[in-house]
Amino acid sequence: MSDLTPAEDQMVASVIVAARTMSIPIRNPAYIDPTWWSYPLNVTKTRPVPANSGWLDYIDINSDNGGGLVPTGHVIRLKGYVASGQYAPTVSGLRYRFRKNGQFLPDQEFDITDTIERHLERNNPNQFPHPFPCFHRRIVMTLNNDSRLTLQVNNTSGIVRLAFASLYGYYYPNLLGLSKGGQEAPPYTDEDVGEEDRGRF
Amino acid sequence: MAASDPSLRQRIIADAMRRGGRVVSPSALDRGYWSGWSPVRQVATKPGIDRPINILPTGERVPDGADPQIPVWGNTNCPPWICPPFWSQPVDLTFDVCLPFYEQAEQVGCFTVPQDYVLVIRNISYEALNAEIYDMFQLEFLVNGANRFTIEDMLIDNTSPNPAHRYALGGHTRPIQTFLPVDRNHTLCVRGILKGQTDFNGNSAHQPGDPITTGDCTLRVILQGWLANLRENIDGSPRPTDLGNMGGLSPEDTQENGGYP
Numbered sequence: 001m002s003d004l005t006p007a008e009d010q011m012v013a014s015v016i017v018a019a020r021t022m023s024i025p026i027r028n029p030a031y032i033d034p035t036w037w038s039y040p041l042n043v044t045k046t047r048p049v050p051a052n053s054g055w056l057d058y059i060d061i062n063s064d065n066g067g068g069l070v071p072t073g074h075v076i077r078l079k080g081y082v083a084s085g086q087y088a089p090t091v092s093g094l095r096y097r098f099r100k101n102g103q104f105l106p107d108q109e110f111d112i113t114d115t116i117e118r119h120l121e122r123n124n125p126n127q128f129p130h131p132f133p134c135f136h137r138r139i140v141m142t143l144n145n146d147s148r149l150t151l152q153v154n155n156t157s158g159i160v161r162l163a164f165a166s167l168y169g170y171y172y173p174n175l176l177g178l179s180k181g182g183q184e185a186p187p188y189t190d191e192d193v194g195e196e197d198r199g200r201f
Numbered sequence: 202m203a204a205s206d207p208s209l210r211q212r213i214i215a216d217a218m219r220r221g222g223r224v225v226s227p228s229a230l231d232r233g234y235w236s237g238w239s240p241v242r243q244v245a246t247k248p249g250i251d252r253p254i255n256i257l258p259t260g261e262r263v264p265d266g267a268d269p270q271i272p273v274w275g276n277t278n279c280p281p282w283i284c285p286p287f288w289s290q291p292v293d294l295t296f297d298v299c300l301p302f303y304e305q306a307e308q309v310g311c312f313t314v315p316q317d318y319v320l321v322i323r324n325i326s327y328e329a330l331n332a333e334i335y336d337m338f339q340l341e342f343l344v345n346g347a348n349r350f351t352i353e354d355m356l357i358d359n360t361s362p363n364p365a366h367r368y369a370l371g372g373h374t375r376p377i378q379t380f381l382p383v384d385r386n387h388t389l390c391v392r393g394i395l396k397g398q399t400d401f402n403g404n405s406a407h408q409p410g411d412p413i414t415t416g417d418c419t420l421r422v423i424l425q426g427w428l429a430n431l432r433e434n435i436d437g438s439p440r441p442t443d444l445g446n447m448g449g450l451s452p453e454d455t456q457e458n459g460g461y462p
Contacts, residue, residue, distance in 0.1 A: 026278070026279065026280075027279075027280050028283070033280075034282070034380045034382075035280075036280070036282050038382075040342075040349055040350055040380045040381045041350065042377065043350070043352070044352045044353050044354060044370050045353065046353055046355035046357075046369050046370065047337075047399060047402075047403060048398075048399070048400065048401060050401060053401075069350075079378070084369075086357065086369075136378065162355070162357070164355070164357075164369040166352075166370055166377075168377070168378055168379065170380045
């Protein structure tokens with residue numbers, strides 16, 4: 001016979017039924033996959049860059065309430081970018097660089113000046129260097145609240161060049177002021193577990 | 202019954218004390234809940250590195266508790282806005298509009314999400330057959346009239362026989378990647394504008410209403426994604442915005458009671 005009271009029996013039975021019929025969505029953190037509360041971030045630019053332009057701000061995204069694309073209080077998660085042009089960089093003279101909060105990204109981590117897309121177009125018998133269609137590159141970058149990221153372009157040639165650039169990803173509310181966002185649960189610590197229960201976990 | 206054996210009960214308590222654990226008289230509900238749980242001990246893999254591994258004791262009797270009468274298992278799945286659920290519907294929308302003028306915004310197409318679904322758009326591609334070479338066009342994506350984002354692209358190779366390769370940044374074989382969720386009963390609209398050749402700041406050389414010269418006024422937008430169904434299917438997938446810590450199962454942890462939204 002069971003030691004359970006009828007009420008406990010009912011409870012166990014309902015837990016079993018729930019466990020058999022439910023399906024638990026396992027969600028990645030907001031900095032890996034967008035949550036339901038995330039918003040899309042897609043910026044593309046296809047503009048002619050004047051000759052000998054010097055460094056110009058091409059795409060500017062910010063969450064610092066500066067009238068940018070993202071409202072303040074949000075975390076921006078970039079998933080990819082395009083920094084390319086109509087011709088290979090050796091021909092076009094186009095250069096790109098990122099500035100994050102006014103600082104250049106370190107060269108040893110991020111150097112795209114000589115690596116703009118210049119793949120060979122497939123099915124072309126002459127294999128003429130043809131830098132488009134542009135392919136998106138992956139990037140892993142998180143911009144916290146009050147941050148600004150600028151993709152700058154420089155046309156070093158003497159004629160106008162077409163620059164193709166894009167940033168894409170998503171942004172989500174930063175409710176707790178933490179980089180991982182307020183939707184995430186805090187990690188367990190020793191205090192949560194408790195001394196007497198430690199052996200059980 | 203094993204659970205009512207007093208000597209076994211004392212052995213359980215003595216064993217717990219030996220392991221340094223807190224001695225709690227296990228209730229029947231506790232035993233039912235922990236049935237199948239095996240006592241394990243933790244050892245360090247290397248001295249000085251606090252990364253324990255669990256070792257199941259050998260040669261000991263099976264832990265107390267009733268054998269499960271019903272095999273209990275549950276599914277885990279990806280959230281419906283990341284992976285399409287089993288009951289979701291595919292979405293591959295093609296919107297065509299005739300846009301014969303420069304600098305004049307037109308609605309390319311709209312889609313209203315049904316009551317029982319949420320829409321997730323992940324890929325965008327397009328064709329601007331009304332554009333001359335180096336003409337720039339912009340597409341606005343609006344949810345219930347609010348602009349989610351605006352993208353622009355340029356006809357860069359009008360000689361390519363492959364329409365996927367005519368535009369600089371996107372095409373049918375390399376669509377623009379996005380994450381565009383649209384809630385139930387909401388309407389997603391795409392609005393297009395053919396800017397023509399522009400300067401660096403995006404100012405067009407054309408006046409609004411200038412006619413195109415290509416003879417084909419089609420502006421085409423293709424959206425791909427899925428309609429994720431909402432609650433009350435055995436597959437799960439409750440309404441995403443209702444998801445609490447227990448996936449909507451726990452009535453105490455709703456947003457109204459201060460839980461996570």
